[in-house]
Amino acid sequence: MNHSVTKICEDFIPELNQAIGEQSAESIFILTDDNTRNFCLPIVLQSDKLKGSHIITIKSGDENKGIDSAVEIWKYLSENGATRKSLLISLGGGMITDIGGFTASTFKRGMRNINISTTLLGAVDAATGGKTGVNFLGLKNEIGVFAPAETVLINIDFFKTLDQANMLSGFSEMVKHALIFSTEEWEKVMKFNLNNIDLDSLKVLLRKSIQIKELIVEQDPYEASIRKALNLGHTFGHAFESLSYKINQPALHGYAVMWGLLCELYLSHMKLNFPKEELLRLKYLAKDYYGKLEFHCQQYDTLFELMTHDKKNDSKEINFTLLSGIGEIKINQTATKEEIFECFDWFREG
Numbered sequence: 001m002n003h004s005v006t007k008i009c010e011d012f013i014p015e016l017n018q019a020i021g022e023q024s025a026e027s028i029f030i031l032t033d034d035n036t037r038n039f040c041l042p043i044v045l046q047s048d049k050l051k052g053s054h055i056i057t058i059k060s061g062d063e064n065k066g067i068d069s070a071v072e073i074w075k076y077l078s079e080n081g082a083t084r085k086s087l088l089i090s091l092g093g094g095m096i097t098d099i100g101g102f103t104a105s106t107f108k109r110g111m112r113n114i115n116i117s118t119t120l121l122g123a124v125d126a127a128t129g130g131k132t133g134v135n136f137l138g139l140k141n142e143i144g145v146f147a148p149a150e151t152v153l154i155n156i157d158f159f160k161t162l163d164q165a166n167m168l169s170g171f172s173e174m175v176k177h178a179l180i181f182s183t184e185e186w187e188k189v190m191k192f193n194l195n196n197i198d199l200d201s202l203k204v205l206l207r208k209s210i211q212i213k214e215l216i217v218e219q220d221p222y223e224a225s226i227r228k229a230l231n232l233g234h235t236f237g238h239a240f241e242s243l244s245y246k247i248n249q250p251a252l253h254g255y256a257v258m259w260g261l262l263c264e265l266y267l268s269h270m271k272l273n274f275p276k277e278e279l280l281r282l283k284y285l286a287k288d289y290y291g292k293l294e295f296h297c298q299q300y301d302t303l304f305e306l307m308t309h310d311k312k313n314d315s316k317e318i319n320f321t322l323l324s325g326i327g328e329i330k331i332n333q334t335a336t337k338e339e340i341f342e343c344f345d346w347f348r349e350g
């Protein structure tokens with residue numbers, strides 16, 4: 001697989017011009033949603049290289065990341081003369097970069113794609129690493145391909161349009177990257193001031209966080225082994241996210257990941273002796289900033305059922321990535337139903 005290079009821009013427009021110039025595209029299409037069209041597109045259009053480019057706007061929100069929106073994009077590309085030598089610029093959060101990467105990589109068997117991530121969550125995770133896709137039959141990313149963007153650009157200024165909750169949602173993926181990488185990075189992330197987010201300090205942490213992801217993806221682009229480390233927190237996390245919608249307490253992805261990280265570190269403590277003091281540090285951070293999902297024991301079976309349907313599972317067993325210490329990754333771990341229920345108890349009690 002050809003890996004993209006993610007750049008956190010210092011001077012956005014010249015760096016965007018350079019990225020576009022490298023593609024020598026016949027024509028350019030910009031994919032936006034109704035939010036990024038208002039807030040971010042006017043800045044992107046300051047680039048001379050984008051004069052005369054086509055703008056495709058779809059509805060924002062994960063509920064619109066389905067095959068209908070993909071059809072809308074393919075139709076627009078087809079009716080407006082896109083070729084294999086055209087370029088798609090996907091401007092948005094994870095929803096846009098996922099569907100943009102998917103539609104670009106399948107249109108005429110593949111046109112090029114540049115991701116411009118406008119959210120912290122998208123920047124630290126979805127835009128990089130080549131996973132693309134759409135939701136199908138109620139299942140997240142059920143249809144998709146591995147297709148890395150040619151370039152991923154991040155303009156921190158776009159994050160100024162994000163509220164605190166969306167910043168926190170992205171931050172939990174940074175916590176995950178630190179946990180799987182090193183004590184040094186973990187300490188830096190844990191000391192970051194979330195009360196008053198300084199974008200310059202965030203930029204330093206973000207750069208490292210993306211490098212951690214790129215390092216792992218480079219070793220295992222198709223998730224046969226070590227890339228599973230990036231699933232830490234997501235087995236419980238996806239179940240919490242789905243339950244949150246079912247019980248009308250919709251949670252942002254990164255909040256569910258934070259709760260998932262807590263449960264999976266607790267499981268790591270039970271099974272692999274992950275240090276209790278680090279687990280408690282994360283628990284206090286989560287308590288202060290992320291709150292928690294309120295559910296009762298009658299919902300344990302629903303959560304368990306959701307976990308058994310996770311596409312990360314190889315067979316009937318639920319597949320976890322756990323840690324025996326910070327940076328000590330143990331992939332392909334399993335747990336019994338009793339152990340999983342014990343994690344739910346611990347999560348609810350705390």
Ligand code: GLY
Pocket residue numbers: 125126128129131227230231
């Ligand atoms: N979001 C996890 C991965 O890209 O593998």
